[in-house]
Amino acid sequence: GENVEQHPSTLSVQEGDSAVIKCTYSDSASNYFPWYKQELGKRPQLIIDIRSNVGEKKDQRIAVTLNKTAKHFSLHITETQPEDSAVYFCAASDSSYKLIFGSGTRLLVRP
Amino acid sequence: DADVTQTPRNRITKTGKRIMLECSQTKGHDRMYWYRQDPGLGLRLIYYSFDVKDINKGEISDGYSVSRQAQAKFSLSLESAIPNQTALYFCATSDSGEHTGELFFGEGSRLTVL
Numbered sequence: 001g002e003n004v005e006q007h008p009s010t011l012s013v014q015e016g017d018s019a020v021i022k023c024t025y026s027d028s029a030s031n032y033f034p035w036y037k038q039e040l041g042k043r044p045q046l047i048i049d050i051r052s053n054v055g056e057k058k059d060q061r062i063a064v065t066l067n068k069t070a071k072h073f074s075l076h077i078t079e080t081q082p083e084d085s086a087v088y089f090c091a092a093s094d095s096s097y098k099l100i101f102g103s104g105t106r107l108l109v110r111p
Numbered sequence: 112d113a114d115v116t117q118t119p120r121n122r123i124t125k126t127g128k129r130i131m132l133e134c135s136q137t138k139g140h141d142r143m144y145w146y147r148q149d150p151g152l153g154l155r156l157i158y159y160s161f162d163v164k165d166i167n168k169g170e171i172s173d174g175y176s177v178s179r180q181a182q183a184k185f186s187l188s189l190e191s192a193i194p195n196q197t198a199l200y201f202c203a204t205s206d207s208g209e210h211t212g213e214l215f216f217g218e219g220s221r222l223t224v225l
């Protein structure tokens with residue numbers, strides 16, 4: 001089955017700097033790659049996703065890149081703000097939409 | 112607002128007890144999931160159901176069972192709870208239509224097994 005690895009487990013950046021979180025997956029049949037944000041004490045919520053027919057997707061300060069050959073995808077947050085502090089999860093699935101998640105990255109944005 | 116509701120939100124129980132966590136949704140989604148969250152391990156899939164007559168095991172189904180009583184209801188049972196089942200449990204739903212893939216999570220049920 002699918003296995004998703006996520007790095008780093010914790011990331012601390014200065015406000016205004018960029019943050020990058022990386023994930024690798026094992027199943028070449030995977031074609032859907034979402035990212036979820038979980039604020040402290042809250043439920044995870046989708047922030048951006050990408051499907052295998054595109055290599056990059058942007059939404060304001062957030063972007064995701066996908067390299068299907070290398071089986072890795074990354075989340076890029078630019079101009080980080082304190083409210084970006086949260087735990088971020090990557091995930092992967094094939095056409096069954098059975099999502100398998102990475103272990104999470106705790107992002108701290110220092111004011 | 113359409114939502115995913117979990118009950119109970121918090122539960123403390125003893126080893127060997129039977130526990131049921133319930134999930135109901137008003138989103139009209141056909142797909143429902145149970146995930147378990149542990150620190151440093153992310154969200155791990157326990158069971159999932161794509162319609163009322165469909166039940167599938169996930170990554171860590173041992174020690175758990177589920178029931179899809181209706182399109183809107185999906186319950187998770189621990190027949191004989193053990194301490195390493197102490198975790199935060201999330202129910203989630205998704206649509207099979209235009210926005211297939213996005214999971215909508217409930218607020219979570221924190222279970223402590225003593």
